[in-house]
Amino acid sequence: MNRLAVYSLPPELITFYKPQIQFITEKAVNPDRRRYAVEGEAEKHYIDLDQYGDSALTILPIYWNEAVEKFGEDSLRAHGIGPWSAYLTFLNLVEAFEKKNSAAILRLSADLGHYLGDLNVPLHTTMNYNGQLTGQEGIHGFWESRVPELLSQNFSLWVGKAEYIKKPQEAIWKAVEEAHSQVDSVLNFERELSRQFSDDQKYSFEERNRLTTRVYSQEFTEAYAIALDGMVERQMRKSIKMIAGFWYTAWVNAGQPDLSKFETNTQPEEEELPTNPSLRVRTHDN
Known part of the structure; x- marks a missing residue:
């Protein structure tokens, strides 16, 4: 999605971002890699709104300091800090533009794109993030990866020009609210279809990395996408539009520095991310 967002700038x-489009695209996965290497990273990718009850979006302060005062930092981190972390990354990107730090701009842009994309995924807003509470293990990867893998060639992902976002914090929380409102549909439609498909119809086998792997079948995936009525495509479009808008807004808020004078040949140093086996990380690759 970072790649597509560049073309909306x-x-x-775009004269700064396009020459670095490969970096912006490839390094979008770094936040996921950090989950297994850096303490405190995993909780930046989600928020379990249902942990706070039906009035979560009413009782949760959008300002981090107020949220910490009300719930305590340990409690907040235990249930995900995605919206607050994404906003902090945005503020850091503004600062990077102000300081004309090309390497930091690229790194933070890639990170911000990842975090905003996560927060537009319904299953990143619920305790039942992989259907593990309802016997639907694997639904996270199904919605987030398998559906786009098979069907995205038919998606319309050009979202128009980036727009300035007047209230970035509120925009993040609005995206989370809209994503969370679709959690029931994500789960219920899969459950209903699973009753209609036998296992040999629901799944098929493909060779990946020289291993035979069980995957959701083309037929089941198409039926699920039809039931969702374009939800995956809509959320992808929202993510792309949001990413481009946040990059643009960060630049504007930094005073619209002349990027033609920025160094474009220097990329951030490669992150060393050795796996830390002691970290507890949510897995949803099934």
Whole structure:
């Protein structure tokens, strides 16, 4: 999605971002890699709104300091800090533009794109993130990866020009609210279809990395996408639009520095991310 977001940027930004489009695209996965290496990273990718009850979006302060005062930092981190962390990454990107730090701009842009994309995924807003509470293990990867893998060639992912976001914090929480409102549909439609498909119809086998792997079948995936009525495509479009808008807004808020004078040949140093086996990380690759 980072790659597609680049093409929504205005000329003043695209001349900086486009030469680095490969970096912006490839390094979008770094936050996921950090989950297994850096303490405190995993909880930046989600928020379990249902942990706070039906009034979660009413009782949760959008400002981090107020949230910490009300719930305590340990409790917040235990249930995900995605919206607050994404906003902090945005503020850091503004600062990077102000300091004309090309390497930091690229790194933070890639990170921010990842975090915003996560928060537009319904299953990143619930305790039942992989259907593990309802006997639907694997639904996270199904919605987030398998559906786009098989069907995205038919998606319309051009979202138009990036727009300035007047209230970034509120925009993040609005995206989370909209994503969370679709959790029931994500789970219920899969459950209903599973009753209609036998296991040999629901799953098929493909060779991946020289291993035979069980995957959701083309037929089941198409039926699920039809039941969702384009939800995956809509959420992908929202993510792309949001990512481009946040990059653009960070640049504007930094005073619209002349990016043509920025160093574009220097990329951030490669992150060393050795796996830390002591970290507890949510897995949803099934």
